[in-house]
Each structure stands twice: as structure tokens, then as C-alpha cells.
Amino acid sequence: MYNLVEAVKQAAVEAIDNQDPMSFRFGKVIKVEPLEIWIDQKLTIPEEALILTSQVSNYSAEVDGLEGGKRNLTFNQKLKVGENVILIRVDGGQKYIVLDRAR
DSSP states (O other), X not given: OBOHHHHHHHHHXXXXXXXXXXXXXXXXXXXXXXXXXXXXXXXEEEGGGEEEBGGGSOEEEEEEOTTSOEEEEEEOOOOOTTOEEEEEEEGGGTEEEEEEEEO
């Protein structure tokens, strides 16, 4: 799981290395186990080609509690079938970073 800044940095570095500029795409989640995102009639992206940010996956974070102690909270951001997403195509089209949901 990547945070957004790390994901964009990785996309930029890979685009420069491959001399293939990154591009934004829109997709729709068609399956969650394993994850698949439909881009268009010719392209469905499998889970192994997806890089997920914390905006679209479950993650845990330690936070300060009301009484001064620390608490570990889990945030359920996992994608669901039918959700629209924003992606960045990287690595010459071999990988896609799933940035966030699209409304």
C-alpha cells in the first residue's frame, strides 16, 4: 500500500525511465476478489497490475486517545464492485496506480 505522494513520485520516475509519459484513466471496479478494474472494452486491469493507495484500501493508524493513551484504528477504504476510480497509467502501461474513487 502506498500513500498518494509516494505513488505519484513512483509514477513520475517510471514515466521518465520508460520515456513513456504517465496518463490518467477512469475505470470501474468489476470484481474485488481478486480485484479487477474495467477501463474499456479492450482493457481490464488485474490485481497484480494495480498499485493501491490508502484511499482505496484498508489501513490502520495509531491515534491519540481521549485519555492520553494510544489507540490503533482500522479504516475500511476497500473498493466495492460498481465503484468508479481514477487511475494513473505507469511503467509503460504495465502498472496502474489507483488514486481514489471518482464521483
